Amino acid sequence: MTNEKSVSxxxxxxxxxRNVSLSYNGKVAVEDVSIDVLRGDYLxxxxxxGSGKTTLIRGLLGLLKPDVGSIEFRGLKRTEVGYLPQQTxxxxxxxxxxxxxxxxxxxxxxGFFPFYTxxxxxxxxxxxxxxxxxxxxxxxxxxxxxxxxxxVLLARALCAAGELxxxxxxxxxxxxxxxxxxxxxxxxxxxxxMTLVMISHDLKSALRYGNRILHMRRRALFYGTTSxxxxxxxxxxxxxxxxxxxxD
Amino acid sequence: MxxxxxxxxxxxxxxxxxxxxxxGILVALCAALLGxxxxxxxxSMIGDGLxxxxxxxxxxxxxxxxxxxxxxxxxxxxxxxxxxxISENSKIRGDAAIALISSSSLAIGVMVISMTTGMNTDVCNxxxxxxxxxxxxxxxxxxxxxxxxxxxxILFYNRIFVxxxxxxxxxxxxxxxxxxxxxIALLTAMxxxxxxxxxxxxxxxxxxxxxxxxxxxxxxxxRSVVICSAILSVVCFFIGMVLSFCLSTPAxxxxxxxxLAAFCLFLTAEKLGVRV
Numbered sequence: 001m002t003n004e005k006s007v008s009x010x011x012x013x014x015x016x017x018r019n020v021s022l023s024y025n026g027k028v029a030v031e032d033v034s035i036d037v038l039r040g041d042y043l044x045x046x047x048x049x050g051s052g053k054t055t056l057i058r059g060l061l062g063l064l065k066p067d068v069g070s071i072e073f074r075g076l077k078r079t080e081v082g083y084l085p086q087q088t089x090x091x092x093x094x095x096x097x098x099x100x101x102x103x104x105x106x107x108x109x110x111g112f113f114p115f116y117t118x119x120x121x122x123x124x125x126x127x128x129x130x131x132x133x134x135x136x137x138x139x140x141x142x143x144x145x146x147x148x149x150x151x152v153l154l155a156r157a158l159c160a161a162g163e164l165x166x167x168x169x170x171x172x173x174x175x176x177x178x179x180x181x182x183x184x185x186x187x188x189x190x191x192x193x194m195t196l197v198m199i200s201h202d203l204k205s206a207l208r209y210g211n212r213i214l215h216m217r218r219r220a221l222f223y224g225t226t227s228x229x230x231x232x233x234x235x236x237x238x239x240x241x242x243x244x245x246x247x248d
Numbered sequence: 249m250x251x252x253x254x255x256x257x258x259x260x261x262x263x264x265x266x267x268x269x270x271x272g273i274l275v276a277l278c279a280a281l282l283g284x285x286x287x288x289x290x291x292s293m294i295g296d297g298l299x300x301x302x303x304x305x306x307x308x309x310x311x312x313x314x315x316x317x318x319x320x321x322x323x324x325x326x327x328x329x330x331x332x333x334i335s336e337n338s339k340i341r342g343d344a345a346i347a348l349i350s351s352s353s354l355a356i357g358v359m360v361i362s363m364t365t366g367m368n369t370d371v372c373n374x375x376x377x378x379x380x381x382x383x384x385x386x387x388x389x390x391x392x393x394x395x396x397x398x399x400x401x402i403l404f405y406n407r408i409f410v411x412x413x414x415x416x417x418x419x420x421x422x423x424x425x426x427x428x429x430x431x432i433a434l435l436t437a438m439x440x441x442x443x444x445x446x447x448x449x450x451x452x453x454x455x456x457x458x459x460x461x462x463x464x465x466x467x468x469x470x471r472s473v474v475i476c477s478a479i480l481s482v483v484c485f486f487i488g489m490v491l492s493f494c495l496s497t498p499a500x501x502x503x504x505x506x507x508l509a510a511f512c513l514f515l516t517a518e519k520l521g522v523r524v
Contacts (some may be wrong), residue, residue, distance in 0.1 A: 061420040077423030094413060104410040108421035114403045126410035140468030160421050
């Protein structure tokens with residue numbers, strides 16, 4: 001959106017997409033999106049259901065190949081991005097300990113080496129400690145509450161992340177206390193230098209925590225700072241039309 | 249106790265039983281390991297489908313006087329490739345397509361048999377298995393397959409886990425989940441063909457599904473489920489073989505019954521709140 005960028009902003013770019021279009025199930029879900037994510041940003045991706053938010057993130061992560069356009073990471077490898085996906089049906093009764101799940105976040109550093117090292121275990125302990133779930137390391141993942149599961153998946157994402165974390169509706173399904181606990185964690189991570197890209201259904205929190213907003217409706221309707229966003233028609237319509245989500 | 253030792257001594261005095269034991273234990277071990285992933289990924293139907301395809305290919309191989317295993321292994325691997333593609337691409341029609349392919353293969357097998365050799369004991373053996381079917385070359389082949397599966401499984405254990413638990417995350421951190429799914433399907437195809445002649449086309453998929461499902465009742469980490477499945481599978485196979493010898497019942501069915509008993513036992517334990 002912003003064509004004339006200062007030199008300092010250009011050097012802060014960590015992820016850049018140019019004219020990216022993506023298809024999902026044979027339909028174009030994302031069209032012509034060009035964004036620059038800056039180091040240290042807390043970018044919230046908002047939009048109605050089916051507006052292409054998840055598809056865009058999947059494209060940025062390399063899970064979907066763009067039909068057109070290019071995606072480029074600067075200063076980190078594509079495999080060094082932490083990803084907190086939505087929980088799947090398979091995971092509901094999956095036998096796995098918390099440690100087993102979180103360790104998989106370290107696999108991207110392994111190349112062809114097939115086993116975990118002592119350093120991997122140490123890093124997992126450190127992250128579990130930081131997220132306050134160290135006591136659950138040996139617990140079964142399937143026995144945890146929704147909020148704890150989400151923390152475990154966040155721990156896994158942190159183990160994988162260099163300095164960029166992508167979160168797909170991380171607080172959906174959590175009770176308000178759990179949700180605000182998660183938001184506090186994200187804020188703290190961001191303050192410590194982690195760049196966040198978060199898909200959010202919760203516009204209020206997006207405005208409160210994010211410094212940048214991407215509003216999707218297949219195309220990028222808006223991409224810029226939060227303070228600019230609240231002045232736009234896009235925001236006013238989204239905010240007023242919150243109750244009839246998807247009707248437009 | 250001495251009666252048991254005598255019984256086992258008698259059992260192992262028959263060369264064909266020793267052969268069946270070696271092949272069976274290896275197949276049971278491999279099937280159990282692969283089964284954990286297949287059950288968790290909701291791919292159990294693929295195992296069942298592949299065994300029916302295996303029956304069809306065996307029937308065709310025999311009627312064309314080809315070497316049964318050497319002919320079946322590649323064909324069933326090809327079928328594994330197709331079945332995986334089908335169940336990955338179209339989530340809703342996937343299970344119907346698998347049912348279509350497996351019943352068609354069964355029908356082709358039956359047609360070919362009745363037009364050539366006719367329905368005889370051989371056919372019955374394909375359907376429900378026979379421990380007499382194991383030749384020396386089968387033993388060699390099954391050892392090769394088993395070692396291959398075990399080595400790959402151990403080397404890729406951590407990756408198999410992440411691909412099973414969360415394929416998207418695996419993909420996002422630079423793995424190719426599709427390749428690991430394919431590896432699992434191809435290894436499963438090999439194990440099924442090798443194990444099918446002893447267990448029977450109708451019953452071989454139980455060797456894949458039962459141990460994993462049973463272990464999951466009580467164990468709650470991936471590693472403990474894998475280890476328990478492997479041990480359980482081998483133990484149930486052994487008990488089933490002994491039972492089959494004592495009662496003169498078909499080996500395949502006896503082994504499945506023992507697996508069923510183990511499942512009920514673990515299910516009761518789960519209901520009683522036993523968790524490891």
